[in-house]
Amino acid sequence: MTSRRSLLAQLPQVLDAGEEVRGTVVAQIVKSPAGNAAKTIATSTVTAVASLALSGGALGVGVLHTARPVWCVTTDRRLLLVEHEGRGPLGEQVLLSLPHDQAHARIRRTLVQGAVITHRESGVEIVRLNLGMKPRAAAVLVAPMAATA
Numbered sequence: 001m002t003s004r005r006s007l008l009a010q011l012p013q014v015l016d017a018g019e020e021v022r023g024t025v026v027a028q029i030v031k032s033p034a035g036n037a038a039k040t041i042a043t044s045t046v047t048a049v050a051s052l053a054l055s056g057g058a059l060g061v062g063v064l065h066t067a068r069p070v071w072c073v074t075t076d077r078r079l080l081l082v083e084h085e086g087r088g089p090l091g092e093q094v095l096l097s098l099p100h101d102q103a104h105a106r107i108r109r110t111l112v113q114g115a116v117i118t119h120r121e122s123g124v125e126i127v128r129l130n131l132g133m134k135p136r137a138a139a140v141l142v143a144p145m146a147a148t149a
């Protein structure tokens with residue numbers, strides 16, 4: 001994951017003429033809590049058994065599965081999700097480019113801040129984002145899509 005400065009330096013190659021960045025935040029794409037738990041249990045079990053066998057029972061190791069972080073970039077026109085590692089052209093690393101007028105967003109308040117992005121007309125969920133402990137970042141991300149009618 002690259003720094004915000006590096007991301008901002010490369011963003012002009014994917015932005016339209018006159019498009020302005022309003023905010024950037026690191027988030028995780030939430031797929032399925034049950035799926036993440038199942039992966040964690042499976043990989044922890046295999047790793048623990050292997051480490052116990054190799055160490056003669058002296059060492060047990062667990063594994064926690066987490067989603068890879070992505071950059072959420074809000075512009076005055078759209079939302080971009082970018083998986084930027086600092087290598088290769090930024091245009092190839094854009095996972096989602098969604099105009100504000102085609103999406104509706106709402107903040108999901110749990111132990112951590114989250115955002116749910118849905119298609120405005122059909123109501124189909126496009127993506128869920130885990131924003132960690134960043135309520136201001138969640139508000140900046142959601143505001144343009146919540147306000148667009």
